[in-house]
Amino acid sequence: MVDVLAGNQIPTKDGAPVITRSFLGDAVSVGEARRFVHAALVDWKMPELANTAELVVSELASNAVLHARRASFRVTLARLNDDRARVAVVDHSTDLPQRIDAAAADAHGRGLAIVEAVSTAWGTEPLNCGKKVWADLEKPHPELPVDRDPMNSSPLAQPVYVLILAVLAAVVVSGLAAQH
DSSP states (O other): OGGGGTOEEOOOTTOOOEEEEEEESSHHHHHHHHHHHHHHHHHTTOGGGHHHHHHHHHHHHHHIIIIIOOSEEEEEEEEOSSSEEEEEEEESOOOOOOOOOOOTTOSSOOHHHHHHHHSSEEEEEEETTEEEEEEEEEOOOTTSOGGGSGGGSSTTHHHHHHHHHHHHHHHHHHHHHHHO
């Protein structure tokens, strides 16, 4: 089913599904990357991860477009087991991303904090021709105690969530003000 999005299946020794696709290095491709990972996770019967994977790939692909400034980037999605998947973005810049603590008034700089907040692990790998930035995602487990809840998985999870809500509220308010 994922073939509609023109991804390439990669054979692995253990038979775990891996799919990859290259995208043009422009802003339109970020939305295409979101749809690609969403469709793959639904196809793999992991829809619980689809929204989080869209958020992660959106942040990583946006970084590739904004900072790498190359003709293309590649998204790879790997099913690690029945509950976990890895989203990775490879670009041709050798500059490794730095997670920063953005000020409230900053327009950019929250992407890696968001990735950290919603993933179980994330990292970077230098490559001969650039770098790979990846994030592992895990299905929520309702039977886990509250302190293992994904919202409490990182000291940044709740502040980032509140920040996202504040930004969305500001956008809505400014949109309403512009209409009047």
